[in-house]
Amino acid sequence: AVLKGVVKDQSIFEKAVIAVGNTLGVSKVQADELQVAPAPGTAAAPAKEPTFYTVKKGDNLWKIAEKSYGKGQxxxxxxxxxxxxxMLTHPDKIYPGQVLRIPDLA
Incomplete structure (x- = not known):
């Protein structure tokens, strides 16, 4: 699926990618043409590229956290x-093919 257009802020950008990525039959989301609008009166600052992870068979949130943030994390x-x-209602209920947003810890 290809996302195009302008969204109000970074959180809406990430929610759009997650929503489309978790649609049955969508195997890849391309969001190169989806942009975040700058706040009024400010210059457009390059947004940090969000990180997404596609759940694989055998994954759980603990393993995904260690893959994303490092051993012991x-x-x-x-x-x-x-x-x-x-989208997630319980930490133990994730399924192969789901697309998760991996937040930056900084």
Whole structure:
């Protein structure tokens, strides 16, 4: 699926990618032509590229946190869970093919 247009802010950009990425039959989301509008009275600042992860068979949020943030960082799985609510309703209920937003810890 290809997303095009302008969205109000970074969170809407990320929600659009997640929503489309979790649509049955969509295997890849291309968002190169989807842009975040600058706030009124400010220059357009380049937004940090969001990170997304496609769930694979055998994954759980702990493993995904360790892959994303480094060995020993599995405890950060709660950050990933919170960033993907309301799509995720329980941290143990993720499925292969789901697209999750991996928030930056900085």
């Amino acid at each position: 599995g405890v950060k799985n709660t950050v990933i869970f919170e960033a993907n609510k309301p």
